[in-house]
Structures are given as structure tokens and as C-alpha cells.
Amino acid sequence: MQALPPVRDLVLIGGGHAHALVLRQWGMRPLAGVRVTVVDPNPVAPYTGMLPGHIAGHYAREEMMIDLVRLARHAGARVILDRAVGIDRQARRVLLAGRPPIAYDLASIDIGIASGLPGVPGAAEHAVAAKPLGAYAERWAAFVARRLPRPRIVVVGGGAGGVELAMASAHRLRGEGAEPEVTVLESGPAALPGLGDGARRALLGRLERMGIRLLTGTTAExxxxxxxxxxxxxxxxxxxxxxxxxxxxxxxxxGTGLQLHDGFIVVGPTLRSSDPAIFAAGDCAHLAHAPRPKAGVFAVREAPVLFHNLQAALAGGRMHAYRPQRDYLKLISCGGRAAVADKFGLRLEGAWLWRWKDRIDRAFMEKFRDYPGMAVAPPSRMAEGLDEILSGQPLCGGCGAKLAAGGLEVALAEVPAPRRPDVVSGPGDDAAVLRSGSGLQVLTTDHLRAFTQDARLMASIAALHALGDVWAMGAAPQVALAQVILPRMAPRMQAGMLSEVMASAAEVFSAAGADVVGGHSSVGAELTIGFTVTGLAERVIGKGGARPGDVLILTRPLGSGTILAAEMAGRPVPGLLLGEVVAGCLAQMQRPGGAAAQLLSTAARAMTDVTGFGLAGHLLEMLAASGCAARLRLDAVPLLPGAEALAAAGHASSLAPANRAAAAPRMDLPEGARAALLFDPQTAGGFLAAVPAEAAEALLARLQASGDPAARIGELVEGRPWISVSA
Incomplete structure (x- = not known):
């Protein structure tokens, strides 16, 4: 069944625990007609409960991270990887650090807190704040890797969190064979304020036995x-x-104009702020009706109320009240696999408490490992052959949605040869070539089925993808026409999406030296963005012209099709945080390729961009046009981080089997995940160029100096069009 069109925008600012649980619940009980957006600068969010265990070495980094990209896929939400820096409440827009604002009808804020030392000189440059947690975990891993024999650690803050992390640090470093000196600074007269006497005595005893020095009444200046x-x-x-x-x-x-208490957003029992269109939860909120300390347990327990009330505010209905408990069980780990408990002033400690805490934490994270699927019942009766199509892999987006090479060749065979004298070449190269005055004009068109709900990001990648054919011919971009299919939604949302697409595309084409001169829009089942682009050149570089002895240079790593297919599947992969892999892939696809193409064009005898047919398919096109063969070194082919692991786990684009079927009969090919990526369709991929051997090293050095991860992957040899791949 076709998805119901959205008419309201819900924006979740921040990927804190409450919002993560709201997204999980939304995936199971969505509200029709609502477009959900989550805004966070990072593709993953750490779970606070496991941080001390990670610092101590008990948990791998991926065990304590909530993958926001996978979670958003489950919830049907779009992800915007940017940092919120303000709210225009009058216009109902969230202001972002790196891109134009986004609209909301209803917003919720769950951005946590900071724990830095803003008034202390040198703190920003030389200290690490425990919150935000992600940056701290990365800095700590780098520090441990230094393997200092006598590392000196200073923890500023003698509360429960500081003491817990001090013990975790000491434990980890001793486990690495070091002899650490750990000091905790507390500005107050006594450490561990807010804990009962029993727990305080237990923790102070642990500090003493671990040789951790505690200085009270001491301030870092x-x-x-x-x-x-x-x-x-x-x-x-x-x-x-x-x-x-x-x-x-x-x-x-x-700067939001919301009612604040000591800088935190004041909310009432419904978690609504002083602005009815804005909710808040977690540590960034102050519960005016029942003030509580900052602790993750409250964010977790606010989540069901927040989920209900957001849907009630969007659809109409009675809201629920959040009534926090008066006290809560505090389980404080002690570096090793032991913990101290604090509630009602009791003193409890031991290994069994750590095991209890471990079970609680793992149970929480298990909520974000596998998500229940939404089963769709097949029709009771269907035509023969329909079940075969329905049972296949869902269609990929980007260049993975391209028609397979076999079907394309059949269709192009029916196209008559050009008859106009000003048409230099038609189908077969990256772009058509026309005579234009004393020079040449190239003309190409391309479009992408959306693989992300972020229309602005999608437009940027689609524009760069379309420009690739012009750049690959050695031409300078001239003008572009847009073809946009918009999904059904409220008219104001549709207009906003088209504005995002056109503004983003205009930025890309303007930076490339081209103008957007018009286009066409229509309404369809899903977002699809394409561009027709022209370029100008004195001479063009085609796929033919390569010679035996030429070196093959690839400017970008492979794997985007596999990564996007894995993101669509949404399954966890052991040892990988899929959200980070996807974010790295998207970052590469947003990198313009014009400078790399211009460098290559100074020496390239043949060049093409690597897109839908994969490296193997596009290389075979070059070999067929040039009348030679190629030797490829598989270990020299660069891959995107995570791509090989995803391929080994069975992920592949829906177009990859057809690419393999078309190319493999003309290849000597080893088995394995790395080899499979030679057939991976690329979106906004790199350039493959055949250059004279004597020019290769200098070109590679210039490409790499400009930031392109270019590599020499093989060479051309005498023979019929054939690829010999060595492991």
C-alpha cells in the first residue's frame, strides 16, 4: 500500500535517550500524516550507562552506541546530521550550524548537557569534557593507545560521575600494563555530594585501595x-x-526565548515547555513540578509519556503527566567488575551488583539491536510471476536503481544513429558530444531515486552525480535543467521540499561554474531528482584511446551501493556501527569531483566516471572502446570504510547481480567480498582514467595532495577486452 502523505512536521532535536526510545516506539506505532526528522551532529549516540564500563575496557565502543541512522530507518524518519544552534519560534524553524533552517509544526529537544570548564583558561584546548560522551570516548581511546608507562590523569569533579570515571581510568590503564597516577579534584569540602553515607564510605574506601588521590576544597585555575x-x-x-x-x-x-531555569528548559508534567509547540526531555529539561537531579533514568522513564504526548499534540487527544520517582537506585561501577549501590542511604557493594548493572545496561541496549519488522500481507491472488518479483531484494536507491546493462544495450540498439552533422557522438560515451562554434559541447542527463529523506542532501548528491559525466569528458559545466518528482504531501511541505532541492542544486552547480536555467517538476510515489547538464570543451576525453602500457588510476574508493543497501536493510552487523559507515559514505558522495577530473584531463588518454555498472562494468566499456585488456590488483583498489565487512555479511545492491552477470564472463576473478565490490554500483563515484605510465606518479601525488584518495589499481595490456584480477 502506498504510504499516506505527510501533512505535519515533527522535529526531534538531539538523539538523547528519550528521543531514541520515542523513535523506537514510533517505528512500531507511527502516526499517519507526520514526517519525523531527527537532528543530531553524529550518526550514533552513546548510552551513558555503559560509558564507565567502556572507559574501563569492559565494553567495546559499538556496544554502548545507539545507531541513530538505523533507528531512524526503523521509525521512517529522516536524519539530518547537523548541530542545532537556535530556534526561530515565530517562523517555527530550527536553526542549524551547517545548512539552512528546517521547518517544524512540533518540536522536541533532548540534547543532554555539557560538563566542560568554560570559565577555566586552557580547558577548551587541553582538557576533555565527559559530556558530550562521544568525543570523550574517542579521545580516551587515542590516549590509551599511546601506552604511556606512568600516565598521569586528573579528573576535575568529585561527584559520583567523576569518581566512577577515575576508577574506570585507573583500572583500564593498569590492565594495559601501566602504573597510572590518578587524582580527583573536588572544589567542595567533601567528595560525592548527594550520595548516602554508606555508599560514600564504600566509594572512598575503593579510591584509597586503588591508590587514587582525592583533593577536596581544590579548584582548577x-x-x-x-x-x-x-x-x-x-x-x-x-x-x-x-x-x-x-x-x-x-x-x-x-536565545530561544523559552522559559529557563539555570539555563535548562522549564517543562511541566506533560513535558511541554512555555511554548506549546516545543517539548523537552532528558537532562536539558527542568521539571518545574518535580525538580530532580540530572540522571539518565529520568530520560528513559520520560520517553513513554513524551511519545504519547507528541502524538496527542499532533492528532488531538488527552495528554499524560510524567511523575518522577522521589529517589532512584544508583549503581556506581568501581573500575573492575564490582559496583556500589546507593538508595535510601544503604551500603551495598560487590561483584553481584556489577552483574546486575551489566544486565540492566545490556537489556537497554538490546532494544536498539533488532527492530520488529512491519509485515505486509501479500495479496490472496496474483498473476503468475508476481511472487518472483515480490520475493526479491527491495529496489535500491541512487545508481543502484539503474536499469541493468543487458536491458539497456537492447534498448539502445533500437536508437538510430545520429544524422545531424553537428552531432559528433551519441549513445555509448558518458555524454553526447555536439559541435558548438569552434569548440564542442557535451550533453548528459541523469537522475537518482532517493535513498535518503533529506531532500537537500539528496539534491546535492544528484547534482554532483550528473556533473560526473561532464567532468569525465574533460568539459567545463555550462548549464543544468532540473527534473524533480516530489512525493505527495501537504502543499506547503511540497513547496518547501522543492525549494530545498533547487537551492541545494544551485549551490553545487554554481560552485562548478554552471547555471541552473529551469527544469520540470511533477508529483509521484517517491522523491526522484535528476539533471540534464551541458558542458563546453576544446577537446573531449572519451572511453576510447587508452593504450597498452597505460596505468589505471581510480580517484575514489568503492562501496557506496553496498553501504546504501545495508542501510536500507537496517540489520546490525557485528563490530560495525552502520550509521558511521553511512555517514562516511555520504560525506564522500558530497565531495565535488571537478578538480580531480581537471587534473586527470591533462594526461588521460581515456576516462570515465564509475557509477551504476560498477568498476568492472565501466572498465570493460573502456577496454572495448580502446581495444585492449587490463590487469587489476584487487588489494590496490580503495574501498570505503565498512564496505568489505558489509559485503562479507551478505549485503549487496539490488543491481550488483546484474552487473556481475554482465561483466564476470570477461574476467579472471578471485572469490570473496573484496572482489564482489568490483560490481558494486556507485553513486557520485570517482573517475577511472588511463594515463601514460610516465605521468602516473606525478598525477597521483597531485590528486592525493588535493585530498582525493586516488590509487593506482592496474595497467592496460595487449589483448581482447578482458580483466585479469589478482588478489
Whole structure:
């Protein structure tokens, strides 16, 4: 059944625990007519409960990360990987750091807190804040990898979080064979405020037994590259300074005009702020009706109420009230596999408490491993052959939705040869070539079925993809016409999406030296974006012209089709955070290729862009046009991070089997995931060029110096069109 058109926009600002649980629930109980967007600068979000265990070495990084990209796919939400920096409440727009604002009808904020030292000189440059957690985990991993024999750690903040992370740090470093010196600084008269006497005594005893020094009534006055200057001008040497100095609100909230308490958003029992169109949850919110300390347990328990109330606000209905518990069980890990519990002033400690905490944390993260699918019942009766199509892999987006080479060759065989004298070449090359005055004009068209709901991002990639054919011919882009199919939605949302597409495309073409001069739009089942592009050249570089002895240069790594197919499938892959793999892939696809093509065009005898038919298919086109063969070194072919692991796990684009069927009969090919990626369809892929051997090294050096991960992947040899691939 066709999806119902959206008429309202819900924007979730931040990927905190409450929002993660809302997205999980939304995937199981969506509200028809709502477009959900999650905005976060990172594709993954850390779970706070596992952070000390990760620092101590008990959990791998991927075990404590919630994959927001996979989660959004489950919820049917679009992801915008950017940082919110403000809200225009009058226009109902969320302001972003790296792109134009996005509209909302209803918004919710769950952006957590910071724990830095904003008033301490040198802290921003030389200290690490425990929150945001993701950056801290990365900095810590890099520090551990240095393997210092006597690392000196200073933790600024003697609350439960600081003490817990100090013990975790000491445990991890001792496990690595080091002899760490760990010091905890507490500005107050006593450490661990807010804990009961029993838990405090237990934790202080643990610190003493682990040799961790505790300095109370001590303030960090300045952070230097190799130490902390304390009050009284004392100096404490340090190799790693961690700030866990209390909860600080995100600074941009002050400019929203919302009612705040100490910088945090004031909400009532329904989690609604002073603006009825904005909700807030988690640590960034202040519960005016029942103030509580900043703790992840409240964000988790707010989630069901937030989910219900967001849907009630969008569809009409009675809202629920959130009533937080008066006290909650605090389980504080002690570096090793032991923990201390605090509730009602009792003292409990031991390995069994760590095992209990471990079960709680793993159970929470299990909610984000596998998501229940939405089964669609097949029709009771169907024509013969329909079941075969329905049982296949869902159609990929991007160049993975391209018609297979076999069907395309049959269709093109019916196209008559050009008769006009100003048509130099027609079908068969990357672009048609026309005579234009004393020079040449190239003409190409391309479109992509959307693989992301972010229309602005999709338009940017589609524009760069279309430009690839012009650049591959050695031409300078001239003009572009847009062809846009918009999905059904409320007229104002449709107009907004078209504006996003055209503005994003105009930026790309303008940067390439081309003008957008018009186009055509229509309404259809899904977002599809295409462009017809012209370019000008004194001479063009085709697929023919390569000679035996030429070197093959590939400017970009392969794997985008496999990565996008894996994201569509949404299944977890052990050892990988799919969201980070997808984010890396999208970043590459947004990189313009004009500069690389221009460098190659100074020496290339033949060139093409690597797109839908994969590296093998496009190389065979070059060989057929040039009348020679190629030797390819598989280990020299660059791959996107995560692509080989995904291929090994069985992920592949829906076009890959047809690409293999068309190319493999003309190849000597080893088996394995790496070889399979030679047939992977690329979207906004790199350029494949045949260059004289004597020019190859200098070209490679210039390409790599400009930021292109170009590689020499093989050479051309005498023979019929054939690819010999060595492992």
C-alpha cells in the first residue's frame, strides 16, 4: 500500500535517550500524516550507562552506541546530521550550524548537557569534557593507545560521575600494563555530594585501595598542555585532564526565548515547555513540578509519556503527566567488575551488583539491536510471476536503481544513429558530444531515486552525480535543467521540499561554474531528482584511446551501493556501527569531483566516471572502446570504510547481480567480498582514467595532495577486452 502523505512536521532535536526510545516506539506505532526528522551532529549516540564500563575496557565502543541512522530507518524518519544552534519560534524553524533552517509544526529537544570548564583558561584546548560522551570516548581511546608507562590523569569533579570515571581510568590503564597516577579534584569540602553515607564510605574506601588521590576544597585555575594549575598557584602534572564538573546547559538555549531555569528548559508534567509547540526531555529539561537531579533514568522513564504526548499534540487527544520517582537506585561501577549501590542511604557493594548493572545496561541496549519488522500481507491472488518479483531484494536507491546493462544495450540498439552533422557522438560515451562554434559541447542527463529523506542532501548528491559525466569528458559545466518528482504531501511541505532541492542544486552547480536555467517538476510515489547538464570543451576525453602500457588510476574508493543497501536493510552487523559507515559514505558522495577530473584531463588518454555498472562494468566499456585488456590488483583498489565487512555479511545492491552477470564472463576473478565490490554500483563515484605510465606518479601525488584518495589499481595490456584480477 502506498504510504499516506505527510501533512505535519515533527522535529526531534538531539538523539538523547528519550528521543531514541520515542523513535523506537514510533517505528512500531507511527502516526499517519507526520514526517519525523531527527537532528543530531553524529550518526550514533552513546548510552551513558555503559560509558564507565567502556572507559574501563569492559565494553567495546559499538556496544554502548545507539545507531541513530538505523533507528531512524526503523521509525521512517529522516536524519539530518547537523548541530542545532537556535530556534526561530515565530517562523517555527530550527536553526542549524551547517545548512539552512528546517521547518517544524512540533518540536522536541533532548540534547543532554555539557560538563566542560568554560570559565577555566586552557580547558577548551587541553582538557576533555565527559559530556558530550562521544568525543570523550574517542579521545580516551587515542590516549590509551599511546601506552604511556606512568600516565598521569586528573579528573576535575568529585561527584559520583567523576569518581566512577577515575576508577574506570585507573583500572583500564593498569590492565594495559601501566602504573597510572590518578587524582580527583573536588572544589567542595567533601567528595560525592548527594550520595548516602554508606555508599560514600564504600566509594572512598575503593579510591584509597586503588591508590587514587582525592583533593577536596581544590579548584582548577588553569589547564596547561601538561598539567593543571591549582588555586594557590600549585601545579599538578597531567597527561590527560577530564572534566566532570557538574551539569551545564547548552548555550544556544538562552536565545530561544523559552522559559529557563539555570539555563535548562522549564517543562511541566506533560513535558511541554512555555511554548506549546516545543517539548523537552532528558537532562536539558527542568521539571518545574518535580525538580530532580540530572540522571539518565529520568530520560528513559520520560520517553513513554513524551511519545504519547507528541502524538496527542499532533492528532488531538488527552495528554499524560510524567511523575518522577522521589529517589532512584544508583549503581556506581568501581573500575573492575564490582559496583556500589546507593538508595535510601544503604551500603551495598560487590561483584553481584556489577552483574546486575551489566544486565540492566545490556537489556537497554538490546532494544536498539533488532527492530520488529512491519509485515505486509501479500495479496490472496496474483498473476503468475508476481511472487518472483515480490520475493526479491527491495529496489535500491541512487545508481543502484539503474536499469541493468543487458536491458539497456537492447534498448539502445533500437536508437538510430545520429544524422545531424553537428552531432559528433551519441549513445555509448558518458555524454553526447555536439559541435558548438569552434569548440564542442557535451550533453548528459541523469537522475537518482532517493535513498535518503533529506531532500537537500539528496539534491546535492544528484547534482554532483550528473556533473560526473561532464567532468569525465574533460568539459567545463555550462548549464543544468532540473527534473524533480516530489512525493505527495501537504502543499506547503511540497513547496518547501522543492525549494530545498533547487537551492541545494544551485549551490553545487554554481560552485562548478554552471547555471541552473529551469527544469520540470511533477508529483509521484517517491522523491526522484535528476539533471540534464551541458558542458563546453576544446577537446573531449572519451572511453576510447587508452593504450597498452597505460596505468589505471581510480580517484575514489568503492562501496557506496553496498553501504546504501545495508542501510536500507537496517540489520546490525557485528563490530560495525552502520550509521558511521553511512555517514562516511555520504560525506564522500558530497565531495565535488571537478578538480580531480581537471587534473586527470591533462594526461588521460581515456576516462570515465564509475557509477551504476560498477568498476568492472565501466572498465570493460573502456577496454572495448580502446581495444585492449587490463590487469587489476584487487588489494590496490580503495574501498570505503565498512564496505568489505558489509559485503562479507551478505549485503549487496539490488543491481550488483546484474552487473556481475554482465561483466564476470570477461574476467579472471578471485572469490570473496573484496572482489564482489568490483560490481558494486556507485553513486557520485570517482573517475577511472588511463594515463601514460610516465605521468602516473606525478598525477597521483597531485590528486592525493588535493585530498582525493586516488590509487593506482592496474595497467592496460595487449589483448581482447578482458580483466585479469589478482588478489
Amino acid at each position: 588553569r589547564i596547561e598542555v601538561d598539567g593543571v594549575v591549582l588555586d594557590g598557584n600549585r601545579r599538578l602534572p597531567a597527561d590527560f585532564v577530564l572534566s566532570v564538573a557538574g551539569a551545564q546547559p547548552q548555550g544556544w538555549l538562552a
